[in-house]
Amino acid sequence: MDDYPNAVRIHSHVHHACDTVALDYEGRFLRRKRLVAASGRGFLVDLPEVTNLTGVEAFVLEDGREIAVQAAPEPVLVVRGDLARLAWHIGNRHTPCQIAADCLVIRQDHVLEAMLAKLGADVSRDTRPFTPEGGAYGMGRTMGHSHGHDHDHAHDHHP
Structure with missing residues (x-):
């Protein structure tokens, strides 16, 4: 073809x-x-x-x-519970997050899944299209924890 x-x-x-x-x-x-x-x-x-x-x-x-x-559908975690508190923890880890009225959706990650469960979240696995919130700096993406190749710093990721 x-x-x-x-x-x-x-x-x-x-x-x-x-x-x-x-x-x-x-x-x-x-x-x-x-x-x-x-x-x-x-x-x-x-x-x-x-x-x-x-x-x-x-x-x-x-x-x-x-x-x-x-x-495209992809493996995600559907997070329910105290959404404001859980969203803070997800955002503090620079993780892209889709926000709905009744849940948060992030890409599957076993470390974040364990952290969220420890925080009291109801976490379930699913496969669905993932369309997270756009970033505040124009590209619509968070930079991830590394913040790019030339950015090195330390900061506390705990409240």
Whole structure:
């Protein structure tokens, strides 16, 4: 089967998609990468800068066709309990978190799962699309605990 032409830009909303591509949280952070759509046809994403996709956009191909981006299901932890307190602990560990009215959702991590259970949370495993809150600094992502390659510091992660 032939490949699609390259994807050269993104629409913030899908208009008339000819295909779809499902990407997990990590996969939705890209600039240049070869992807395979649901139809099995490949295409190269070649964007001018690193882009953080949320799962509601569409790649625009060189010929004008669109491929809709979907958030792929992935292993997550669903956290219930004292959500404000639990969200503080999750955020203090620089962990991406999806916030709903009745639960918090984070990617599966056995260390965080044990910590949250110790804090009294009701934690269950699930597989679902993960669409965490965007970061406060423009990219829509937290930097993770390392804060990037050139950032070294110490700080207390306990209340």
